Amino acid sequence: MSAWSWDFVIFVLISVQCSLTLSDSDPIAQQKLDQVKDLPGQNFNVEFEHYAGYVTVNQESGRALFYWLTEAVEDPASKPLVLWLNGGPGCSSIAYGMAEELGPFHVQKDGKSLYLNPYSWNNGGMANLLFLDSPVGVGYSYSNTTSDIYNNGDKRTAADSLEFLLNWIERFPEYKGRDFYITGESYAGHYVPQLSQAIVRHNKANVESPINLKGYMVGNALIDDYSDHIGRYEYMWASGLISDQTYKKLNKVCSNESFFNPAQQCVEITDIAYQEMGNIDFYSIFTPTCTTNGITKRLMRRWHKVQQSYDPCTQQHSLVYFNSPEVQNALHVYQSNNTSRRWEICSDAVEMYWKDSPTSMLDLYHELISSGLRIWVYSGDTDGVIPVTSTHYSIDALNLTTINPWHAWYEDGQVAGRTQTYEGLTYVTVRGAGHEVPLHKPKQALTLIKSFLAGTSMAPSEQVIKSKTSASEKLQTFII
Template sequence: MGYSLLFVLLLLSIFIKLCLAISLPPIEEQERDKITHLPGQPKNVGFAQYSGYVTVNEQAGRALFYWLIESPASRGPESRPLVLWLNGGPGCSSIAYGATEEIGPFRISSDGKSLYLNPYAWNNLANILFLESPAGVGFSYSNETSDLYTAGDQRTAEDAYTFLVNWFERFPQYKYRDFYIAGESYAGHYVPQLAQLVYQKNKGVQKPTINLKGFMVGNAVTDDYNDYVGTFEYWWTHGLISDSSYKMLQMACNFGSSQHPSMQCKEALRDAVLEQGNIDPYSIYTRPCNDTASLKHSLGGRYPWMSRAYDPCTERYSASYFNHPEVQKALHANVTNIPYSWKTCSGIVGDNWADSPLSMLPIYQELIGAGLKIWVYSGDTDSVVPVTATRYSIDALKLPTITNWYPWYDNGKVGGWSQVYEGLTLVTVTGAGHEVPLHRPRQAFILFRSFLENKPMPS
């Protein structure tokens, strides 16, 4: 009798282990990821939110953190497209910037505890999926510490693709839905690279699960040669540097012929930055937030003028909010108790960035040829990846013009300018800095709506 009981218990323990080993069905996984309420969230929020982890590499234990914010129920989320948003750095969090400073429905109050609504949130037009990428950024993690020191463009794209494949299994209702990728700054690399990977994997597939329709990037790192030329020209034409510094930069900086600038170029850049003085380079006409040590974006090795991060005082609110244990619990975040606090940008990931091609233009040519919808926008008061750099990069594609440069309007006022090329639309947003939706939320909303509807900017 004792033996049979022991046998039953043994079978029971094997059964329990097998049950634990089997992953939950998608609907149960979704329910597990559903956010019931965020601390400090306003009342009567009319949209569903989900967040959690998707493993992208079992062996290394790499898992990426996502936050899905659906369209309000009143706007029919089931019929709206899905948009993946990525921030750059490399090493900066899409939760810190995209979700809570730019296009998400919530803004964080200065107390670092409460949230208030953004009337121009992009989830009014689409279901928005924010991803902290690569592993080591924000809540995304790896069990192999070396992964944080060896991140680069290729692995970031591959992991993001694996994330999407696995995420669509968890959220099958989004399979075959119109899908777009958007982002800014160094996501000028992430976005086209991921779009290229999705496009190539979809080739020959009758009805692809990831139904990629196009992409959109803002103030995007695109092509080293044109980024250097256009940036120095912007500094000079906007009166930020002297004639002699401009000439020295043109002479000393070899404009993207190698991954890292020469010592002579670095010295010229240092002198130019000193001449610019205490401005916010990410938004040259707004006051810098002086009473905090500026965070460091990690592009400093490749683009030394980018080493001063954009800090309009909002970054510290997110650092405060997302480090609250109850916020992490509500988001199903930090489940492994990562041994460091959540940061808006990871210096380790960015400072040790491994691979970064000099140009994205060949990818643009491939995807324009594939017929994807591609929009590039630029806030015109950003001196870090300025509008001149973007215009030089697009000019290098030698695309035929369909609609020449024209002003677009919002309520009778010029909101910026646009030019429509064969296969690509360029839009500028007047008075906007590096983070266009932060500085010009209404105009950015109009831009996003026009992109989704594939209509030219209102003239």
């Protein structure tokens, strides 16, 4: 059972009923009610509007998804809408995307105050950011039918997310027909292309659809189980994390296993691999782990940079902040006075009872490439969970034609990563970033999203191009 008691699922019924009735009868009025004025611990002014609240996706069972919209800093009416999804399955987009990655509001060490993220993706007026806790049971999202929490899966998540978007745009009609992009990371490597497919098919059947999907981008994404497995083991071995013997056994025993239900023999050899690696953050293999007592395994896999110093215990701060009644009130989170509901970063119950998860997204990629969507895949190259080698294997399996070959791209005169452009897909790596690229390398991630939205490649700098010949000559001289 999740740490959240399921009393948590039952909100103050009168408040919820009133809210849903108002939303159904007058969506524009509900938009105004969703506007967030000030957040607890916010000792700075913001130059953008933001909104938070619920959108019902199933009236019969009472499923409602929580969203948080932060408009672009400059001229939001002319900027695209970018949806961000975290994975898990069962992890909150508020916990990760908003509070420690690409969102404007990040939580300080005291768990009570915020600071403004200068590298937020809504900064510079680049995009309007929409964070969604999906499916029900994740973050603040809930259902009045308890069994819904135990019946999540890929198919229903995509269907509910589509329903959310259609209903949300009724509340925010200014986004009808606006350029729309979907982004996400990790298990959102399933969510993002599946929701994209649902939208593409919905739009074909509904000419007047308000969703103008232009493309999607996923980072360190679960794409293909086989490729992800063999790429992970290769990365672990090549990075010196595991022994030759364990590497060979992993490939022999686990390469064809499902991520959700591996055979016992695979579980046993995987445990040996973790023992060999030691107490490291597998999501970012070169950064420190959180050593605070009482933190769950997930919490020990994250780190954060606050005021020029690393803080590997960021999620502990978010747990304090988003469980605050004052914060929940400011974000229009309704809950009864007698509930013991606890906000979670990730829901063990959602993950444990997950119903369906295809072993590969490769067929979806082919379908969506042929539909003309702009598709980018990026990868932090110090992530051990879904490493660059896994993504290389997945992209190679698509058998796409190369347009621009592999080359370095630069930030502030330094190599920031590598990239290759294919017919229908762009692949970008981010040097020194772990599983959460916007957390580990925020400036480079901002450059990445700017290039994605503009549809321009991560080209090498002019200075690097000019010096290419001389650098090559120096290398040859050194080798001789």
